Amino acid sequence: MQAFVLRIAPSEIDRVPEALENNQLIIGWADAEGLLDDQLDWAAFRQVVRDSYYRDDKTLHRAGAAAGHMWRFIREMARGDLVVVPYGSNFYVAEVAGDAIYLPEKSSEDSAYRRPVNWLNAKQPIPRAYAKSALISRMKVQGTSASATDLLDEIRECLEVASSGATPSFHSDFQSSLVERALNELRHGRIDSFGFENLIKNLFRSLGAKEARVVPRNQDKGADVVATFLVAETFPLIVAVQAKHWQPEPPVDRHVIDQLVSGMEAEAADLGMVITTGTYSDDASRAAKEYLENAGMKIELVDGEQFAKMIIEHGIGES
Template sequence: MQAFVLRVAPGEIDRLPEALESDQIIIGWANANGLLDKCLDWVGFREIVRATYYRGDKTLHRAGAAAGHLWRFIREMEEGDLVVVPYGSEFYIAEVVGEAIYLQDKKSEDTTYRRPVRWLNAKQPIPRSYAKSALISRMKIQGTSASATDLVDEIRDCLDIAASGTTPSFHSDLQNSLIARALNELQQGRIDSFGFENLIKNLLQNLGAKEARVVPRSQDKGADVVATFLVAETFPLVVAVQAKHWQPEPPVGRQVIDQLVSGMEAESADLGMVITTGTFSDDAVRAANEFLESAGKKIELVDGEQFAKMIVEHGTGDS
């Protein structure tokens, strides 16, 4: 079984109510006709998307990203796979039951590409608080879709909790209480910006970083913490982190994303993270998405609640 995360909002228009009513999932790029042709290889598939939407681009970043979402939707999804659809503070889960289709009469709405699904949990939303931090992070995709096959067990757990129909257990009550307490301590407790950076460093080591260091303020070029993970114990993946020990208001804005981009360039980082004790503005989310489209590198945005959950699940190391 595979699993995917999908935002059902082509053209930034919420289409989830229609998707629930029609028992379908929906993706955009409706003008890129002909993508259901199984004879197309990846290059031909991407070229249709490029010629339709990104003809003037000097690089293939945006065309490749858009084609990747469509390829995942049309070619990779199979019957029986799970699809998680984020929706505000909740999410829905569906099971794929058929192949992708193209509805010509929906072209003006940018909703031609669809897949039939069976909505699970009786079409009822599931609170994000039921999910573990890894699934919460995956649901914060900046693009349209992402693979989540590594999180199948977590997705099934959410369905089991939702289907139980019971009141929250002692374990869940305790965990939620610890998360709330951790968030309060992060925002109001005896920790300053230096302590916050060290806390992030220790957490990244707990998450498997082979090396993590706090960048001295005198050498700060936009990244406060730099960590190196080894993929398959061979390939180094460098993560640059911007740490913002802020209160919930005002939210972290676009300027912080710009600072991190400079830090990623200086550290030759493969991925970026902004971790805050507060929240993020819509402008910051857009800036991270724009960087993904232009540079092909992702910036993960971790707000205070998610960071508190990570602490509860993975510990604080030696801080």
């Protein structure tokens, strides 16, 4: 069994209620007809998407990203797989029930590509608070879709708690209380911006970073913390972080994303993160998505609640 995350908002229009009513998943790029042809290899598949939407682009960044989402939806999803659909402060889970289809009558609404599903948990939403930090992060994916097979156990656990109708356990109540207290301390406790940067550095070390350092202010090129993780204990993956020790208002805005991109370039980073004790504006989320689609730069946005949950789940390392 595989698992995926899918945003159902083709052309930035919310189609989740329609998807629930019709027992379907819905994705955009409807003008790229012919993608159901299983004779298309990856290059030909991507070319259809490029010819339909990105013909004038000088690079394949946007065409490749869009084709990747469509390939995942059409070719990789299979009967029995689980699909998590984020929706505000909640999420839904569906089980794939059949192959992808194309409905020409829905092309003008950019919702022609669909998949039949069985919605689990009686089509009822599941609060994001039930999810662990890794699943919350995956549901914040900047693009339309992402693989989540590594989080199958967490998805099943959320389903079990939600579908049982049971009241939250002592463990979940206790953890929620700890998260709330940690978030309150992050926002109002005895920690300043320097302490917040060091807290991020120590958390990364707890998460397995081989190296993590706070960038001195006089050397700051847009990244406050830089960490290096080793993939397969061999290949370095560099993470650059903008740290914002802010209150919920005002939310982190687009200019912070632009600052981070400058830091990513200076540090030759593979992944960017903005970590805040506050929240994010819609413009910041759009900026992260645009950098991914236009330049292939992956940026994660971690808000205060998610960061507090990460601390509770993984600790804060050495003080």
